[in-house]
Amino acid sequence: MRSYFILSAFILAAFVIAASNTVSFSAKTDITQMVFMPDSAATCPVTGDAITDEHVGFRYIDKDIKFCNDGCIMAYKKDPSKYSEVLKCMPCNDDDGKAKINATHKGVKYYFCGEGCKGKFEAKPEAYLEKFMK
Ligand SMILES: [Zn+2]
Ligand SMILES: [Zn+2]
Incomplete structure (x- = not known):
């Protein structure tokens, strides 16, 4: 039960972070920003969000994978099959x-x-x- 609460808190935190990122990004969006948008190929396997300069990495077997935050890494570690083909x-x-x-x-x-x-x-x-x- 306790670990369930901790996980819920992580998921909530991830949503809050994701929401605040979206708001600040759309507020700044203009043509010059668009040119420097991150490579669309680099996306977080958990959320599908584009990876910005701020990210965390985790090596799974032989692949270095980028994630938005530690919450995404936790979700990935628990069940990589959900996110890998x-x-x-x-x-x-x-x-x-x-x-x-x-x-x-x-x-x-x-x-x-x-x-x-x-x-x-x-x-x-x-x-x-x-x-x-x-
Ligand atoms: Zn085998
Ligand atoms: Zn993520």
């Missing part, structure tokens, strides 16, 4: 992970193609994660 199975080094076959290590969820790969990861998670940090 492909799920990497680390032991295979292939994008054949399945959402249903997963393991959580240090609060981050990872996916596998099958129970065999899941077992390999769980036996030495740090070794696999280190391999993909490079």
Whole structure:
């Protein structure tokens, strides 16, 4: 119950931040600003918002991902399959992970193609994660 309240507070904070960003952005919008708009390809996978200069990063397996804020990172860590089209199975080094076959290590969820790969990861998670940090 307690963690539910904390999560709710985070979500609320994220909305408030998102709302205030929208207001300040639209107030400043003019032609010169439009030219320097951030690359539309860089969007937060959680909210879909464009990433501005102010952002936070998190590396998931072999990808450095940009997010609007820590609330988005928390949401991503809990269930990356919601926000990613492909799920990497680390032991295979292939994008054949399945959402249903997963393991959580240090609060981050990872996916596998099958129970065999899941077992390999769980036996030495740090070794696999280190391999993909490079
Ligand atoms: Zn976000
Ligand atoms: Zn596999």
